[in-house]
Amino acid sequence: MTRKSEQACWVGFDLxxxxxxxxxxxxxxxxxxxxxxxxxxxxxxxxxxxRVSATIRAALAEARVPAGRVAGIGVGFPGPVDPxxxxxxxxxxxxxxxxxxxxxxxxxxxxxxxxxxxxxxxxYAEYRFGAARGAxxxxxxxxxxGIGGAFLYEGRLIRGRRVTCxxxxxxxVEPGGRRCGCGRRGCLEAVASRLAISxxxxxxxxxxxxxxxxxxxxxxxxxxxxxxxAKAIRAGDRVVERxxxxxAGRLGDAIxxxxxxxxxxxxxxxxxxxxxxPRLFLHEVRRAAERKAMAPFAGSFRVATAxxxxxxxALGAAALAADAADAxxxxxx
Amino acid sequence: MTRKSEQACWVGFDLxxxxxxxxxxxxxxxxxxxxxxxxxxxxxxxxxxxRVSATIRAALAEARVPAGRVAGIGVGFPGPVDPxxxxxxxxxxxxxxxxxxxxxxxxxxxxxxxxxxxxxxxxYAEYRFGAARGAxxxxxxxxxxGIGGAFLYEGRLIRGRRVTCxxxxxxxVEPGGRRCGCGRRGCLEAVASRLAISxxxxxxxxxxxxxxxxxxxxxxxxxxxxxxxAKAIRAGDRVVERxxxxxAGRLGDAIxxxxxxxxxxxxxxxxxxxxxxPRLFLHEVRRAAERKAMAPFAGSFRVATAxxxxxxxALGAAALAADAADAxxxxxx
Numbered sequence: 001m002t003r004k005s006e007q008a009c010w011v012g013f014d015l016x017x018x019x020x021x022x023x024x025x026x027x028x029x030x031x032x033x034x035x036x037x038x039x040x041x042x043x044x045x046x047x048x049x050x051r052v053s054a055t056i057r058a059a060l061a062e063a064r065v066p067a068g069r070v071a072g073i074g075v076g077f078p079g080p081v082d083p084x085x086x087x088x089x090x091x092x093x094x095x096x097x098x099x100x101x102x103x104x105x106x107x108x109x110x111x112x113x114x115x116x117x118x119x120x121x122x123x124y125a126e127y128r129f130g131a132a133r134g135a136x137x138x139x140x141x142x143x144x145x146g147i148g149g150a151f152l153y154e155g156r157l158i159r160g161r162r163v164t165c166x167x168x169x170x171x172x173v174e175p176g177g178r179r180c181g182c183g184r185r186g187c188l189e190a191v192a193s194r195l196a197i198s199x200x201x202x203x204x205x206x207x208x209x210x211x212x213x214x215x216x217x218x219x220x221x222x223x224x225x226x227x228x229x230a231k232a233i234r235a236g237d238r239v240v241e242r243x244x245x246x247x248a249g250r251l252g253d254a255i256x257x258x259x260x261x262x263x264x265x266x267x268x269x270x271x272x273x274x275x276x277x278p279r280l281f282l283h284e285v286r287r288a289a290e291r292k293a294m295a296p297f298a299g300s301f302r303v304a305t306a307x308x309x310x311x312x313x314a315l316g317a318a319a320l321a322a323d324a325a326d327a328x329x330x331x332x333x
Numbered sequence: 334m335t336r337k338s339e340q341a342c343w344v345g346f347d348l349x350x351x352x353x354x355x356x357x358x359x360x361x362x363x364x365x366x367x368x369x370x371x372x373x374x375x376x377x378x379x380x381x382x383x384r385v386s387a388t389i390r391a392a393l394a395e396a397r398v399p400a401g402r403v404a405g406i407g408v409g410f411p412g413p414v415d416p417x418x419x420x421x422x423x424x425x426x427x428x429x430x431x432x433x434x435x436x437x438x439x440x441x442x443x444x445x446x447x448x449x450x451x452x453x454x455x456x457y458a459e460y461r462f463g464a465a466r467g468a469x470x471x472x473x474x475x476x477x478x479g480i481g482g483a484f485l486y487e488g489r490l491i492r493g494r495r496v497t498c499x500x501x502x503x504x505x506v507e508p509g510g511r512r513c514g515c516g517r518r519g520c521l522e523a524v525a526s527r528l529a530i531s532x533x534x535x536x537x538x539x540x541x542x543x544x545x546x547x548x549x550x551x552x553x554x555x556x557x558x559x560x561x562x563a564k565a566i567r568a569g570d571r572v573v574e575r576x577x578x579x580x581a582g583r584l585g586d587a588i589x590x591x592x593x594x595x596x597x598x599x600x601x602x603x604x605x606x607x608x609x610x611p612r613l614f615l616h617e618v619r620r621a622a623e624r625k626a627m628a629p630f631a632g633s634f635r636v637a638t639a640x641x642x643x644x645x646x647a648l649g650a651a652a653l654a655a656d657a658a659d660a661x662x663x664x665x666x
Contacts (some may be wrong), residue, residue, distance in 0.1 A: 160596025163629040167593045235452040260500045263493025
């Protein structure tokens with residue numbers, strides 16, 4: 001028996017602040033085409049939306065799939081969205097507010113679309129196809145410029161009524177501490193995000209304590225990326241290693257706190273920084289989380305790194321689009 | 334049409350550290366009998382279990398219900414339980430470990446039984462019959478000797494694989510701060526539980542700053558109960574009022590942190606301290622939680638006090654027993 005969904009195709013879209021990626025999947029979620037371009041948010045909303053459509057069409061062309069065979073499009077976006085109405089609520093770096101992305105895509109491609117938070121989508125992908133496959137409950141934590149979180153319980157993503165939730169980067173870890181981008185103090189993001197790490201590492205370069213990183217990047221934050229930090233550590237920059245280990249430990253401590261509340265079976269760590277330094281992150285996060293977890297939870301969870309890499313958000317968004325279609329298209333999970 | 338469950342009765346049991354309460358409900362969860370006695374944990378496990386059975390029989394006698402009409406028994410217990418196997422995992426104040434309470438009750442009463450955490454049960458009761466009726470998602474917070482928490486999402490209590498979760502009293506609010514009963518430092522419980530408040534209030538009595546409380550209770554912690562604190566505040570003890578308001582604000586701050594993760598639609602505050610001072614707690618918790626909640630969540634939740642009082646745990650446990658019977662008795666929700 002061939003199910004209709006095996007003939008249909010699904011498009012997953014990762015709409016990031018610097019790049020966008022369209023991926024086409026067959027009915028069994030095998031990748032059959034991709035396209036990737038720069039987002040260029042400075043060109044304004046209309047130009048970006050045109051680029052989204054063009055990138056989807058390019059991926060469909062690569063997959064040799066006519067637009068008519070697309071059963072649904074799922075978009076993952078790095079910011080708060082309203083999954084019910086398919087709206088990007090705010091995109092601080094792009095200056096957008098209340099962008100009805102679902103409606104735009106449904107009109108342009110004449111198929112169903114859903115809009116999800118990117119970490120929700122990535123965690124869902126890891127649950128369906130990756131490191132947390134079939135787990136009863138999953139906490140996803142993706143440190144990047146910020147630190148995104150997602151919680152999935154018995155197959156369902158936990159969400160607010162009109163907005164995605166799990167703002168893991170804004171767990172308070174130092175009351176009255178360092179100022180965070182959100183305007184409050186002492187958020188995890190202010191001490192353990194890639195941006196916070198890069199800022200500390202740049203200061204170390206400036207002080208002459210990180211010769212490896214000085215060769216690779218210098219003191220410009222914009223040049224200190226995940227791969228650069230990994231290279232500097234491999235080149236022997238002890239100070240850089242200590243900075244990253246400290247941040248990973250802070251992350252693990254906050255994860256331990258979440259374990260005391262939610263008792264997930266699996267914690268999935270993802271994002272570029274974890275991909276660049278998987279063993280370091282696994283080690284430090286496990287150690288700190290086990291120390292922080294209360295007795296009933298110690299040993300009750302495993303920590304894993306994400307397996308789906310760059311494709312996770314697009315794949316998860318496509319799978320959520322397929323779920324929404326199965327549920328009659330009323331709502332995304 | 335009369336459903337079978339309308340003829341059946343359900344027993345809810347609140348097994349507290351100082352008292353136990355059995356309540357009998359008809360098929361529509363109307364109360365038809367109760368019995369309440371002291372727990373007297375110092376008599377040992379066997380004696381307490383006998384007392385549990387006798388108290389259930391006393392409530393059934395009051396309700397004029399023969400044991401054969403009991404369709405199920407639900408027990409709420411103030412500590413970590415394994416809801417799947419129906420086991421009390423630990424009862425620090427009573428010195429118990431791994432008590433197979435479900436099996437004991439199923440043998441004695443020849444009906445299905447379930448064992449739940451008391452705050453899970455109380456929050457479930459408020460969702461089914463009380464202050465959070467029908468809400469999409471509910472955070473329950475019950476400050477008492479400790480501070481219990483529960484989270485309910487689309488009708489399901491969030492739980493760990495082998496143990497209840499939401500250890501809300503052990504959210505870290507002061508890294509490196511006051512020592513908590515759990516052995517770690519800076520837990521919410523160490524600054525905002527009824528016990529922490531009573532300890533601060535006793536010190537205020539000792540310093541001569543709380544004449545009202547001095548008349549009511551003195552400096553013995555065991556005498557400074559929720560009602561006593563409320564009386565002292567009404568009698569004009571400003572220092573006591575400030576201590577309680579500070580604690581309620583700390584509680585609200587931690588609740589705001591949980592809102593940034595879980596975005597509940599309703600926060601239900603319960604327990605004796607909140608019952609004694611509902612307006613004070615509502616005001617301080619709302620204020621602190623709104624301040625702590627990030628922009629997308631501010632205004633997205635309401636804070637309510639529990640409506641079901643002393644009966645909440647028993648009623649919720651009875652309803653969970655009925656759900657488990659509906660689901661084929663395989664597992665409690």
